[in-house]
Amino acid sequence: MINMLWTLKIAIKALQSNxxxxxxxxxxxxxxxxxxxxxxxxxxxxxQRISQQIQSIGSNLLIVxxxxxxxGGARMGAGTQPTLTLGDAMAIKKECPTVAYVGxxxxxxxxxxxxxxxxxxxxxxxxxDMLALRNWPVxxxxxxxxxxxxxxTKVCLLGQTVVDNLFGSEDPVGKVVRIKNIPxxxxxxxxxxxxxxxxxxxxxxxxxxxxxxQKRLFGTSFPGMVRIIMVEARSLEEMDAAQRxxxxxxxxxxxxxxxxxxxxxxxxxxxxxxAAEQSSRVMTLLLGAIASVxxxxxxxGIMNIMLVSVTERTREIGIRMAVGAKTRAIRMxxxxxxxxxxxxxxxxxxxxxxxxxxxxSALAGWSTLISPFxxxxxxxxxxxxxxxxxxxxxxKASLLDPILALRYx
Amino acid sequence: MALVEVQxxxxxxxxxxxxxxxxxxxxxxxxxxxxxxxxxPSGSGKSSFMNLLGCLDKPTKGHYLLDGQDIGRxxxxxxxxxxxxxxxxxxxxxxxxxxxxxxxxxxxxxLYDGVPPxxxxxxxxxxxxxxxxxxxxxxxxxQLSGGEQQRVAVARALVKGAPIILADEPTGNLDTKTSxxxxxxxxxxxxxSHITLxxxxxxxxxxxxxxxxxxxxxxxVVSDEKAVGTRAERTTTAWxxxxxx
Numbered sequence: 308m309i310n311m312l313w314t315l316k317i318a319i320k321a322l323q324s325n326x327x328x329x330x331x332x333x334x335x336x337x338x339x340x341x342x343x344x345x346x347x348x349x350x351x352x353x354x355q356r357i358s359q360q361i362q363s364i365g366s367n368l369l370i371v372x373x374x375x376x377x378x379g380g381a382r383m384g385a386g387t388q389p390t391l392t393l394g395d396a397m398a399i400k401k402e403c404p405t406v407a408y409v410g411x412x413x414x415x416x417x418x419x420x421x422x423x424x425x426x427x428x429x430x431x432x433x434x435x436d437m438l439a440l441r442n443w444p445v446x447x448x449x450x451x452x453x454x455x456x457x458x459x460t461k462v463c464l465l466g467q468t469v470v471d472n473l474f475g476s477e478d479p480v481g482k483v484v485r486i487k488n489i490p491x492x493x494x495x496x497x498x499x500x501x502x503x504x505x506x507x508x509x510x511x512x513x514x515x516x517x518x519x520x521q522k523r524l525f526g527t528s529f530p531g532m533v534r535i536i537m538v539e540a541r542s543l544e545e546m547d548a549a550q551r552x553x554x555x556x557x558x559x560x561x562x563x564x565x566x567x568x569x570x571x572x573x574x575x576x577x578x579x580x581x582a583a584e585q586s587s588r589v590m591t592l593l594l595g596a597i598a599s600v601x602x603x604x605x606x607x608g609i610m611n612i613m614l615v616s617v618t619e620r621t622r623e624i625g626i627r628m629a630v631g632a633k634t635r636a637i638r639m640x641x642x643x644x645x646x647x648x649x650x651x652x653x654x655x656x657x658x659x660x661x662x663x664x665x666x667x668s669a670l671a672g673w674s675t676l677i678s679p680f681x682x683x684x685x686x687x688x689x690x691x692x693x694x695x696x697x698x699x700x701x702x703k704a705s706l707l708d709p710i711l712a713l714r715y716x
Numbered sequence: 717m718a719l720v721e722v723q724x725x726x727x728x729x730x731x732x733x734x735x736x737x738x739x740x741x742x743x744x745x746x747x748x749x750x751x752x753x754x755x756x757p758s759g760s761g762k763s764s765f766m767n768l769l770g771c772l773d774k775p776t777k778g779h780y781l782l783d784g785q786d787i788g789r790x791x792x793x794x795x796x797x798x799x800x801x802x803x804x805x806x807x808x809x810x811x812x813x814x815x816x817x818x819x820x821x822x823x824x825x826x827l828y829d830g831v832p833p834x835x836x837x838x839x840x841x842x843x844x845x846x847x848x849x850x851x852x853x854x855x856x857x858x859q860l861s862g863g864e865q866q867r868v869a870v871a872r873a874l875v876k877g878a879p880i881i882l883a884d885e886p887t888g889n890l891d892t893k894t895s896x897x898x899x900x901x902x903x904x905x906x907x908x909s910h911i912t913l914x915x916x917x918x919x920x921x922x923x924x925x926x927x928x929x930x931x932x933x934x935x936x937v938v939s940d941e942k943a944v945g946t947r948a949e950r951t952t953t954a955w956x957x958x959x960x961x
Contacts, residue, residue: 313827313833320815321815324815622811623813625811626811626812626813626824627824627828628772628796628799629770629772629805629811630799630800630805630824630825630828630872631796631797631799631800631801631825631828632796632828633792633793633796633797633828634792634793634796635793636828709772710767710772710773713772713807713811
């Protein structure tokens with residue numbers, strides 16, 4: 308019935324008549340909304356980064372590491388004893404139904420030479436499963452195969468950093484590099500992966516068949532030994548089952564009695580990363596909640612000013628009632644004013660919040676992410692604040708006695 | 717049927733623990749097209765009576781029939797609607813919205829009746845022309861003289877075509893010359909448009925314009941008499957008395 312546009316026009320006019328007061332009231336909402344947007348952007352940016360890192364490591368990962376052993380009564384640290392073998396890895400793959408991929412790894416650092424250039428890098432002896440497990444495609448050429456592992460062929464895959472340092476712009480596929488003076492044919496190039504969770508360059512690596520690493524490069528007196536075995540469970544739910552199956556299988560293979568400690572340990576990497584992601588999500592919520600408090604304070608500011616405004620304009624309300632304004636029309640007028648305040652504040656706050664989060668990412672180097680969700684949330688929240696805190700003053704105005712209101716000085 | 721029919725009206729205000737009887741059994745009728753002046757000292761109940769007539773308040777006892785409708789039974793919003801459709805108010809202090817233009821002030825009653833914007837503007841402009849303020853619609857109240865402001869208020873009272881205008885000391889804030897202009901405007905509206913005018917005043921020279929004078933004292937009507945002679949004779953005599961005093 309009552310023309311909405313007219314109501315809005317009256318609201319804006321009323322707010323304009325007291326510009327300073329309106330601006331200061333809006334500032335409360337601007338700061339509140341801006342804080343919510345910026346804090347959520349910081350938090351979302353952080354969790355986004357963590358989940359990207361989880362992605363780059365691989366999902367549902369278990370890491371089997373050699374355990375401590377007891378030598379002459381002294382218990383050695385974890386990983387001191389070479390207890391894991393390629394055979395263990397193959398057995399896990401074969402015997403454990405909950406396991407999707409098994410990637411054994413025997414690694415070391417060596418000088419890689421091509422022509423007149425050379426580069427020191429980490430050499431990773433492994434199986435084709437490792438690439439699947441780490442979601443790591445080959446960007447040029449082809450990966451090595453199970454056959455290459457079986458026959459311990461001298462082939463390799465180069466990480467992007469190694470390619471950049473040895474070949475420059477030259478295509479490395481089909482070329483031969485020398486590692487510890489042994490020629491390796493470059494089968495392919497690993498797609499660039501970037502930094503790991505701890506800031507390590509994941510592309511600074513060379514992948515070779517694990518058997519080749521054992522026989523040619525990092526062989527030890529312990530035949531078939533691998534440093535670690537990475538295992539991908541078929542699903543998140545099956546990780547615990549996989550851990551149990553691997554434990555009992557390896558204990559059996561290592562001939563461990565009931566009372567003996569395991570000579571290996573299994574770590575759940577995904578769990579760890581997810582805990583990190585979870586805590587960053589909690590932090591986002593916490594930051595958002597703290598920021599919402601300032602939005603709440605802004606809302607109280609609106610209510611305060613609206614109450615003052617209703618009192619100041621008592622006579623105006625009386626006049627409107629005398630000429631026939633109904634309860635609802637008066638209420639709408641003041642709610643419209645509160646809503647206009649909070650919405651303009653909200654929009655300005657969103658712009659301010661985006662600006663602040665850009666500044667934060669530029670100055671502190673944190674990644675920030677403004678999700679459409681947080682913008683909608685902040686905007687909706689400021690609208691609700693306007694209606695909620697505008698309602699009581701409007702309600703009060705609408706129930707004034709017209710006679711007293713007209714007489715008000 | 718009388719336009720206004722008041723039967724045995726009692727109005728009691730609760731002021732803290734004390735009850736104040738503002739109206740004590742008032743009965744009267746006002747026909748359509750009458751020009752009535754209500755007089756009486758302060759505290760006589762004439763303001764309470766005007767508030768009731770204006771549907772700003774409801775009687776404690778008795779009946780008030782406006783156009784045959786019993787006002788005492790109506791709810792807050794229904795009263796607002798009656799005020800919007802049937803009653804135009806003119807106050808001593810003009811009571812215009814300071815931030816709105818003259819035209820917007822006149823449009824106000826139309827706004828609350830849901831008249832679309834185009835219709836509002838043309839009706840309001842016509843009402844302003846009717847009170848001699850054609851072309852002044854864009855001015856704000858503070859850019860207008862007292863007499864002009866009161867004309868805007870009269871235009872606002874007229875714009876909905878209300879059958880009754882209630883004027884509470886309409887000349888109280890105006891000088892003599894402007895008072896005469898406003899009263900002549902009222903006379904014109906009464907005679908040409910047959911608008912029923914009910915006027916509260918305590919100035920005899922203003923009351924002289926009315927065709928009937930009702931006097932209040934202590935919440936009762938103490939006299940209710942038709943004026944004698946023509947309006948011109950009455951006002952001239954009244955002014956002569958005023959000047960000689």
